[in-house]
């Protein structure tokens with residue numbers, strides 16, 4: 057293990073210096089970027105990445121909304137920080153703006169909140185040409201998207217994601233929905249937004265735990281699709297922890313690029329899009345087993361470690377790669393072990409997940425760092441060994 061740590065430290069130093077040289081020769085990436093997302097090979101919407109809200113009106117104006125009503129949908133926490141600023145800006149381009157806020161938290165992501173929003177829209181006479189704007193994290197985005205997909209058989213919506221998780225992941229790809237009873241994301245629809253506007257600066261008001269929660273998905277993107285990005289994340293560890301704006305912009309841009317490429321190829325999750333579920337099969341089961349006391353990203357980190365372990369045991373990853381993947385979550389305050397859990401119960405929950413196909417687990421493994429594959433051969437024993445690997449063991453015992 058000591059040898060392994062020495063190799064790991066050397067690798068981090070090497071990556072760090074390569075990165076510095078890269079920056080000297082190429083300079084930092086310019087502030088403000090745009091990605092165009094295609095749907096069925098046609099341009100569908102832009103992802104605009106900025107350091108503030110100043111360009112929001114400009115981007116929304118392109119959707120020609122002078123004669124439309126806009127309903128900003130948000131949660132109580134985001135409203136207390138960003139409501140005034142966003143409202144003031146939008147009033148300059150649209151005369152008819154209304155505002156709807158619900159209490160923050162995953163427990164609001166249900167049909168009752170959707171019902172209340174339908175009533176609010178009917179009360180304010182929203183029709184099919186009007187627009188919804190989701191201002192907030194993944195919960196606000198998922199609910200607003202679902203309302204947009206279903207109200208009057210579909211109206212337009214804009215995503216303005218304000219958490220790291222929603223900026224790198226949930227705002228892109230058009231998956232919308234709500235939880236139903238104890239089942240997560242059980243009711244939903246695909247509905248593409250008209251625009252995703254990301255203000256990196258909103259990440260500065262996130263608390264530590266929420267911030268790192270989103271980082272797990274960024275790490276996942278590197279692991280499944282882009283080893284260079286994975287290495288870049290490691291070499292920028294300190295800057296990411298310090299939330300340096302240029303580095304965050306690059307991180308969000310590169311993650312969005314990966315997610316965009318995957319969802320463009322498979323917008324309705326018929327095949328390849330499933331690789332985005334790396335770390336989520338066991339991760340979701342732990343989330344449910346822990347009764348949602350751990351955050352989604354924390355469970356994804358645990359799920360990634362277990363899946364990387366199974367990849368090693370199936371001789372896809374080397375031992376060194378497995379330990380590296382495992383330990384790289386640590387500097388980002390993400391867990392790699394969990395206190396004693398009932399393994400059989402977690403397996404049972406895994407098997408009741410949406411990712412099952414006629415009793416076969418559709419599991420995502422790493423063929424190598426930067427390349428994920430869909431695997432249908434993972435046995436219950438292998439699943440068990442992956443979960444046991446992440447159970448905390450006191451080395452002193």
Ligand code: NAD
Pocket residue numbers: 131132133134137160161162165192193194195196198218219220221222225226227228229230231232241258259260261262263266269352
């Ligand atoms: P969240 O929306 O609940 O936000 C987390 C907390 O941060 C909330 O209390 C919120 O009020 C607060 N917050 C949001 N922005 C803030 C800011 N800038 N400053 C301070 N506080 C802020 O949670 P999340 O982690 O963003 O999203 C999780 C949800 O996303 C889950 O419901 C998950 O199922 C969903 N999700 C969806 C997809 C998809 O493809 N649709 C993908 C991944 C996750």
